[in-house]
Amino acid sequence: MKALVFGTTGQLGIELARRAPRGVSVGAFGRGRADLTDSAACAALIATTDADVIINAAAYTAVDQAETDRDTARKVNAETPGAMARAAAARGLPFFHVSTDYVFDGAGTRAWAEDDAVAPLGVYGETKLAGERAIAAAGGAHVILRTAWVFSAHGKNFVKTMLRVGAGRDELSVVDDQRGGPTAAADIADALWTIAAVFHSGNGQSGIFHYASAPSVTWADFAEAVFDRASLPKKPAVKRIPTSDYPTPAKRPANSVLDCSRIRAVYGIEQPDWRVSLSEVIRELETA
Template identity: 65%
Template sequence: MRALIFGATGQVARELARTAGGARLTVLDRAAADLSDAAACAARIAESDAEVVINAAAHTAVDRAEAEPERARAINAAAPGAMARAAAAKGVPFLHVSTDYVFDGAPGRPWREDDPTGPLGVYGASKRAGEEAVLAAGGDAVILRTAWVFSSHGGNFVKTMLRHGRAREEMRVVGDQRGGPTPARDIARALWTIARARRDGAGAPGIYHFAGAPAVSWAEFAEAIFAAAGWERRPRVTPIATADWPTPARRPANSVLDCGRIARVFGIAQPDWRAGLDRVVAELSKEEVS
């Protein structure tokens, strides 16, 4: 399979490259495809011989997006829409990664794909606009909503906790937001499964949820990270309220996603993030030694 991937330096794109199997990849970084230039991104698809296009690129700086809404919308909404239209014109599947931030985070059951959206900030609103643009393109598009992504590369919560936790006796971590931490490698594998299925005419286009289980709070996730690190002395995790950790952008309190549909349609099981966490911590430990 020939695949064109946007977002070369991101967590998911890196794992797509690591888990590609026999696929032939063209992976585009910012220099090759400026996400703020929707027309340029569409042109890269038009000139490609790819059998599937995967957009793993996004403006993911949630707080910075509040100060630069035009850039967030250009990258998260205009570019994916243009990509989806270009893929539709060529008749190839388009896979797009989205987020739990399209929801307002109201407490209750896990979010399903058909639940009403209600983003709390610029990032979530731009990602939701991107979803709408992709769906409006009318092609063979799959939108994969995920949450709390982590890996051994890039910036993420696991690396932040390990960086700061070693030198501190106490870590104050938000305890009233819940979600499903999701290893980037599992997201990549899910995308490859979907890509091959759509190439072969299996499954169905639309929106799907994919996030790790079991659901935890950020504070509980931090505890698990320090336990996985196996430090002789590890910091005490003190849960705090969201109100005690103010940020420019509001975060959803409930980011738990119902992943039943992706299992029914594509046979993709919800991953246990704890196995992925052990793998990521081991990779980071090897990097420290080397």
Template identity: 60%
Template sequence: MKTLVFGQTGQVARELARRLPLGVSAAFLGRDRADLSDPAACAAVIAACDADVVINAAAWTAVDKAEVEEAAALVVNGQAPGAMARACAVRGLPFLHISTDYVFDGAGDQSFEVYHPVAPLGAYGRTKLAGEQAVQAAGGRFVILRTSWVVSAHGANFVKTMLRLGAERGSLNVVADQIGGPTPAADIADALYGMAAGLLAGKPGGVQHFAGGPDCSWADFAREIMARAGLTCVVQDIPSSAYPTPAKRPLNSRLDCSGLAEFGLKRPDWRSGLDKILQELVV
């Protein structure tokens, strides 16, 4: 299976490069070769490629910055995936695209099912939803993989921030009223390869949810990071109102991942993934 991946340095793209299954090859496109701020150029790359499947692992992920630069974020998160999906549809290539729990409003305390009504709270969620809608409208074979709270040993993420602050401080205030599923990027990469193979084998695809379990708060996640890393920093619970941000975060990021069974996949345990991340970071 020849795979074309948009993205090179992000958390998921790096794990896709590290976790190539047997019999799978992949070409990774950085911003120098495929800038998502130029959707037509991205489509042209697909039109000229010899890949069997295309994965978009690139995105505008600066949630707060999107609040003041929504037009630019919309090009990257909305228009570029649509252009990619249309180019894939013309060639008959399966297209896999990563989305987010931010397409929901975060209300309630139940896990969001795939077909739950979408209602983004802010600009980032709106731009990601626009991308989902454009991919679905393209008419090709696709998987839109909504995920949440992505972590890895690479880039900037919650695990690395907690390790740094936990080593510097005796106590730390962390939001406790936002609940979701931490998701190791390595598990997302494995799922994408599995779903790509499934699409090539004739599975119908569609929108899927993929998040680590069990669900927890950011504060609980932080405590687990401290404990497993051997740090004595005490994590104290605070409400979201005590940690204001330009973009409003959903309080409920729980995702119903039951549809993964269609691809022979199951929800990963983030605690196992966290141990692997810590082993890589604390060597």
């Protein structure tokens, strides 16, 4: 199987390349080879590829910056994925795309199912939702994989921020009223490769699927877990604060917990335990 992957310089793209199964050839397009603000150019790459599947791991993920950079966020998160999906549909190629819990408003306490009403709180969520709809409208075989709280040993993410900011601090304030499932980029990559293999065998099912790790925790819980596992000379205490004490340009969903029963039923993919994945990421960071 040959896979064409966009976004290979990001957290997920790096893991997709690293964790490609034996027998899978990866054609990688990072920022240097694919300008995600140029939808026509990205679609042209798909129109001429000899790949069997297309994976879009690229996104505009600067949630706060998106509030004032709406045009770029819209191009990268909505217009280009739509153009990619149309090009893939024209070639009869399955198109896999990663989306986000930010399509929901975060109300309530129940885990979000794929068919629940969407109501994004900001530009990032709005543009990701627009991308989902453009992909579905393209009419080709596709999987939209919504995930949450992505972390890895690469790029910018909460785990690396906590290790950097927490070093040498006695105390660190962390939000304790937002809840979700921290999800390792490596686990998302494995899920995508599993789905790709099913499509390659001719048995893939299109649609939206949720995939996030368990158990659900707050950011403060997650921070404590990071510090517990890290080899810091001094571990900071975590001061639990409400979101109102840490204002940001973009609103965050209070409840980002995703119901992952559909992906289990259709593809046999179980929710991973983020605690295991976190230990692996910290081990990689500390041995690099």
